[in-house]
Amino acid sequence: MEVLIVLLPLLGAILAMPLGHTGGARAAEVVTSVLVGIACFLAWITFFGFWLGDAQPHVLRLFTWIAVGDLVADWAVRVDTLSAVMLIVVTTVSTLVHVYSIGYMHEDPSRPRFFAYLSLFTFAMLMLVTADNLIQLFFGWEGVGLASYLLIGFYHFKDSANDASIKAFVMNRVGDVGLALGIMACFFVFRSVEFDVILDAVRNNAAVQPFGAEAAVPLDQLQIGFLDRTPPALEIIGILLFIGAMGKSAQFLLHTWLPDAMEGPTPVSALIHAATMVTAGVFLVCRMSDLYAAAPGASAFVTFIGATTAIFAASVALVQQDIKRVIAYSTASQLGYMFFAAGVGAYGASMFHLTTHAFFKALLFLGAGAVIHFSHHEQDMRRMGGLREQMPATFALMLIGTLAITGVGIPLVTLFGAPFGFAGFVSKDMMIEGAYEGIGEGAGFATYAFVIGLLVAALTSFYSWRLVFLTFSGKWRAPESVRKHPHHVPGVMMFSMVPLALGAVVAGIMFYSSFVGDGAGRFWAASLNTGDTYESIASTADTGGEEPVGVDTEQTEGAAEPTGVGGHATDTAHADESHGAEAHGEEAGGHHEFPTWVLVSPFVAMLAGLLAALFQYRGGDPFRPGLIGQGGLLYGFLSNRWYIDGLYRRLFLEPARILGRFLWKKGDEATIDALGPDGLSRITSGGARAVVRGQTGYVFHYAFVMLIGVTVLLLMILL
Known part of the structure; x- marks a missing residue:
């Protein structure tokens, strides 16, 4: 069944163009959507098996892909809790985007090609999340990069789309250099690229003998030469792998491709740049969570970059006028949350927010697509306004997405053992609390992450409500031609957003216990470092090519010590003294106790952002001067995106252009061609x-x- 989940989208990608030529574009749309829908149905069955506790992790080995000396990489489908979670995220969003695109792209003559690209991307992403080794993961990693390039540049007749697709491809290749070096370093140290071999060695602090070494050395003492230095092996591997994640997940300094990627059709933004491809970096860090838990320096680097990305992207989103760019920068900011949560060791909270974020961010993108479709492809919010009466259903759905992303809920109140609120309220609070817990555990940059997390919560609320007020409130500022003849939004587009809205409401409460609550240890088992001693997993019968995932059944050194969310040893007495105030309660998850102000502060930050947005955009002229209004104190800095794009242009683009012109005129024409x-x-x-x-x-x-x-x-x- 798991093999079908991966291969059905590939079949759809192969059939789309032939069906488009023989049976018309509608045939390609229906077949690709049905095949991805079947994969989604099977993915949910697989997930429920792990959620209900019946399924066991296993690996379906299809065939040996690469075998060169010690380098052996099988083509396999790894099925454990972590991959099962990613399967439902990828296939659910992909299915709804396929259906949504039937309505959104109905006037485009190249629909078969578009749906082929969508299904190809889905296949590559599924290969990535079900990989059993780093080489197969790299195949999926590059596959989604290719599909992203094709989809961003789908309107190839536009120079801006071509430029954006090339920029995305090149920036991701920069990050992929780090990922490739990280994979090489893993093979050099562990003599294997399989996750089981690598992670088991890390859990047991095994003695390893890298190529060329005279003797085996315990991992925590192993150093390797890199750039004339000898850093700890696990630290350099963790940093190199994360550099790859920075490119794919648009983290600070490698983020510049994401806003420009909005040149692709809006369904592409929802599928690739909101809920799936950009989460590949978070998935990689969580897949290697045991390694990062054993590499505090690399984890601190992850925390710093994640928190910095969160504040950078949230601040830039404050002044964006393009509705899709606001949501794009919001995506980068939310990914920053996930990374700093993983950096402080709250891997369960990171995956929790990844899952809930997929629902409400895809909902916001698809809602923005409906607004753009209605407004004759206008994306500037200054030419919108007053759409609440024109598009009441879209307004209601986007309002749900906004309530979720801003974190609306009731602090200190639980429902079914979970904090009571929208999905973003539950998952975002868990990450902020994880950062606070990391302070007590001595995690690097945990204080920085906690403070930034609260500040970003306020900024997120402000720019999210700003989008709602500028788009749906006030007077209708559209041109006369749009007001007289608005485009009808097809019902299939509205239908696709309803399941996402449902997830934005209930996903937090529904998944809380399993992802970060009392059931987290059993739910994640050995697929994620929850800080608990790994329990042995019974071997499954060797049928149908299934093999049990290799899990160390012995306790690792020091595992008897009490551990926190992040897998770092926790001084229980100290925790009781410093945190001894109200918590969510034992029935709400069994976390360490937190002071009341820690539990309430994210809600207060959200409320502050909402009140500021109400003051600026609901009380009179929404474009009147303000601190971040055009001509305001911060407007130039934020509208120029911290001048990072300009810095790159001066440091890399212009010197490369000058050098290229010199080599062209003086080297090629005047020397080589002349002689x-x-x-x-x-x-x-x-x-x-x-x-x-x-x-x-x-x-x-x-x-x-x-x-x-x-x-x-x-x-x-x-x-």
Whole structure:
């Protein structure tokens, strides 16, 4: 069944173009959507098996893909809790985007090609999340990069789309250099690229003997040479792998491709740049959570970059006028939350927010697509407004997404053992609390992450409500042509958003116990470092090519110590003294106790952002001058995106352009061509012209030449 989940989207990608030629675009739309829908149904069955506690982790080994000496990489489907969670995220969003695109793209003549690209992306992403080794993961990693390039540049007749697709491809290749080096380092140290071999060695602090080493050394003492230094092996591996994650997940300094990727059709933004591809980096860090738990330096780096990305992207989103760019920067900011949560060791909270975020962020993107479709493809919020009466259903759905992303809920109140609120309220609070817990455990940059997390909660509330107020409130500012003839939004587009809205409401409460609550240890088992001693997992029968996932059944050194959410040892007495105030309660998850102000502060930050947005955009002219209004104190800095794009242009683009022009004009044209093919051709053509000038057509000229020739011959004979 799991193999079908992966292969059905590939079948759809293969069939889309032939069906489009023979049966029309509708045939391609229906077949690809049905095949992805079946994969989604099977993915939910797989997930429920782990959620209800019946399924066991296993690996379906299909065939050996690469076997060169010690480098062996199987083509396999790894099925454990972590991959099962990613399967439902990828297939659910992909299915709804496929259905949504039937309505959104109904006027496009290249629909079969578009749906082929969507299904190809889905297949590549599923290969990534079900990989059993780093080489197969890298295949899926590059596959989604290719599909992203194709989808961003889908409107290839537009220069801006071509530029955006190239920028996304190149920026991701920069990050992929780090990922490739990280994979090489893993093979160098562990002599394997399989996750089981690598993670089991890390859990047991095994003695490993890298290539060329004279003797085996325990992992926590192993150092490897890199750039004339000898850092700890696990630290450098963790940092290199995370550099790859930075590119794919648009983290600070490698983020510049994500806003420009909005040149692709809006369904692409929802599928790739909101809920699936950009989460690949978070998935990689969580898949390697045991390694990061054993590498505090690399974890601190993850925390710092994640928190910095969160504040950077949230601040830039404050002044964006393009509705899709606001949501794009919001995506980068929320990914920053997930990374700093993973950096402080709250891997369950990170995956929890990844799952809930997929629902409400895809909902916001698809809602924005409905607004853009209705407004004749207008994306500037300054030319919208007043759409609440024109699009009441879209307004209601986007309002749900906004309530979820801003974290609306009731602090200190539980329902079914979970904090009571929208999905984002539950999952975002868990990450902020994880950062606070990391402070007590000495996690690097945990204080920075906690403070930034609260500040970003306020900014998120402000720019999210700003989007709602500018788009749906006030007077309708659209041109007369749009007001007279707005585009009807097809019902299939609205239908696709309803399941996402349902997830944005209930996903937090529904998944809380399993992802971060009392049931987290059993739910995640050995697929994620929850800080608990790994329990042995019974071997499954070897049928149908299934093999049990390798799990160490012995306790690792020091595992008897009490541990926190992040897998770091926790001083229980200290926790009781410093945190001894109200918590969510034992029935609400069994976390360490937190002071009341920690539990309430995210809600207060959200409320502050809402009140500021109400003051600025609901009380009179929404475009009146303000702190971040056009011409305001911070507007130039934020609208220029912290001047990072300009810095890259000066540091890399312009020098590369100058160097390229110099090599073109002076190197290629003036040297190589002048002395090579162009020079030879000039000599030949010049000689030909000289010979031509001698062909006058006069007989006496030819006779004179013959006389000279005879004279020269006689002189040669006489001499």
